[in-house]
Amino acid sequence: MTSLLPSQKSVIVRGSGPGLLLAHGAGSDIEDSYGPVLENLAARRTVIGPDYPGSGNNPLQDLPLTLDRLADHIVESAVQSGVHSFAISGFSLGTTVAVRAAVRHPERVTALVLSAGFARPNARLKLVVDTWRALGAPDGDSRVLASYLSLVVGGARWLDARSHEEVEEQLALFSAGMPPGTDAQLALFDGIDVRADLARIAVPVLVVSPLGDLLTTPVHSRELADGIPGARLATLDCGHAIAAERPAEWAALITEFLDSVGG
Numbered sequence: 001m002t003s004l005l006p007s008q009k010s011v012i013v014r015g016s017g018p019g020l021l022l023a024h025g026a027g028s029d030i031e032d033s034y035g036p037v038l039e040n041l042a043a044r045r046t047v048i049g050p051d052y053p054g055s056g057n058n059p060l061q062d063l064p065l066t067l068d069r070l071a072d073h074i075v076e077s078a079v080q081s082g083v084h085s086f087a088i089s090g091f092s093l094g095t096t097v098a099v100r101a102a103v104r105h106p107e108r109v110t111a112l113v114l115s116a117g118f119a120r121p122n123a124r125l126k127l128v129v130d131t132w133r134a135l136g137a138p139d140g141d142s143r144v145l146a147s148y149l150s151l152v153v154g155g156a157r158w159l160d161a162r163s164h165e166e167v168e169e170q171l172a173l174f175s176a177g178m179p180p181g182t183d184a185q186l187a188l189f190d191g192i193d194v195r196a197d198l199a200r201i202a203v204p205v206l207v208v209s210p211l212g213d214l215l216t217t218p219v220h221s222r223e224l225a226d227g228i229p230g231a232r233l234a235t236l237d238c239g240h241a242i243a244a245e246r247p248a249e250w251a252a253l254i255t256e257f258l259d260s261v262g263g
Contacts, residue, residue, distance in 0.1 A: 010058035011077045012049035015042025018110075018263070019086030020254075021078045022049040023070075023094030023101070025116075026189075027132070027182035029056035033091045036243045040251035041089075045258070048086065050077035054181010065184045067192060071101035075108060087111040087263040089254055092216060092240070093185065095224065099194045102201050111263025112201065113254050115208035116240050118220035119227060120193035128152060128215060129189045136178055136186075146174030155212035155239025198227030204261035205231040208242070208253055215240040232257070 012030050020041060024033035030049035034041075041047050052070060054060035063069065074097060078086050087110050090098030095117025102109040118125060135145040150159070150170055159167070179185075205228045209221030218235075225233040234253055238245035257263075 010051045010056055011081060012038070012047070013081050014038060014047045014049075015045055017045045018258070019078060019083035020045040020047050020258070021074055021083070021086045021088045021101075022047065023074050023088060023090040023097040024049070024052065024055070025092030025094055026185040027136075027178050028092075029179060031056065033094070034089075034243055036247035037251040037254075040248070041254060044255055045087075046083055048078045048081050048083055050074050052181060052185060054184055055179040060181045060184060065181075065188060067096060067100050067188060067194075068104065070097045070188075071104050075101050075105050078108075084108060085110055087113065087258050089113040089115070090117060091115050091242070092117060093188065093192075096192050096194050099197050099201065102203060103197045106202065109203055111203050111258055111261050112205045113208065113257060114205065114221075114224055115250065116210050116213055116216050116221075116242060117207070117224055118192075118216045119195045119198060119223050121189045122219070125216060125220070126189060129186050133183055133186050136182060142175040142177070143171060145178075146171040149174050152215045153240045155210070155241075155245055156214075157212060157237075158239055158241075158245045195223075195227060198224065199229065201228050204257075204263060206253065206257040207231055207233045208250065209233060209235045210238045210240060210242055210246075211235050212237065212239045 024030050029051045051058040085108050088098040095114040207221050207225040209218045225231045236246050242250045
């Protein structure tokens, strides 16, 4: 494997029991994508959460990012952490990383949970990502970017229930800056297409579809579930940011599914 992993400082390892490897979203990191559910997941499993290059404590490297390298990167992170077989939970971009990891390393992967994900960006998702990248350019307005991300990441019902002060707090968080690897991670959307990988997956799979997701809309989850033999499809009444809106329900779906299939 071609390693993108500089050190174990960029990997979260918590809990004990069967392995559960996490793959986070683009422009994010493990704490951002999974933070509110880490404790619940680690109560039953050894959770390994590596940050991609350019996210969290993992600096962006000279090697170009590819889906294969990210898949190898997360698998190598688990192996270096002493966990040699594991289920993978992928969120958003991490669903494609998880699918590719299962195809490239079938001897290690025991199950998949694919949440708020996609097999390939359709025209709408490409438009969302292209706008994100344009607003995130060095000369862009950070508050405008923060407002845009708040509107596409948060579910409408969840945002409607927020006070002005809560929205301002979220805008301040987003305005503080995206991870340095954000644009390189978003650039992957130009060529991602794992549809041919789906039929090759031979482990139990749960696809989690947030019904109010405006970023990766439910049509993408249905495409994943339809393409993977025997995949189960579950829904959550929330937007894209599942960990913020429905952490307990999401953790329960992941845990109960993995318990049921021995993953």
